[in-house]
Amino acid sequence: xxxxxxxxxxxxxxxxxxxxxxxxxxxxxxxxxxxxxxxxxxxxxxxxxxxxxxxxxxxxxxxxxxxxxxxxxxxxxxxxxxxxxxxxxxxxxxxxxxxxxxxxxxxxxxxxxxxxxxxxxxxxxxxxxxxxxxxx
Ligand code: FES
Numbered sequence: 257x258x259x260x261x262x263x264x265x266x267x268x269x270x271x272x273x274x275x276x277x278x279x280x281x282x283x284x285x286x287x288x289x290x291x292x293x294x295x296x297x298x299x300x301x302x303x304x305x306x307x308x309x310x311x312x313x314x315x316x317x318x319x320x321x322x323x324x325x326x327x328x329x330x331x332x333x334x335x336x337x338x339x340x341x342x343x344x345x346x347x348x349x350x351x352x353x354x355x356x357x358x359x360x361x362x363x364x365x366x367x368x369x370x371x372x373x374x375x376x377x378x379x380x381x382x383x384x385x386x387x388x389x390x391x392x
Contacts, residue, residue: 277305277314285388289317291381297325301357303341308387315373316341317383318357327373327385328359334366346370 337350359370
């Protein structure tokens, strides 16, 4: 079985591009994403919306200027609205909080950063995103 164990589901709806996400089934609390399959992540500022099939949680995978990757929950830490990707920033439509691509608050009223999902590059080609606590 390939890296996409849960199959690929694209939930793009006309006029609802912000809600489009690719659904993955985590294995042992991790989503494995082969970069070659997702060219949107091949450049700084690139992004991808993913959803964990088991919890239904949405995440944004964000390519940083230094080539690294961050994965954040789009749930605004102010009052829970869903932030939107706007160029190199994440903007909350409810009260105007702004975060950078690492989820750090740039402008309030939010005071805390977006929740991060630990993300690492494995074998130089596969992103491994931890979407759940794993216990050894
Ligand atoms: S819920 Fe995001 S700024 Fe208030």
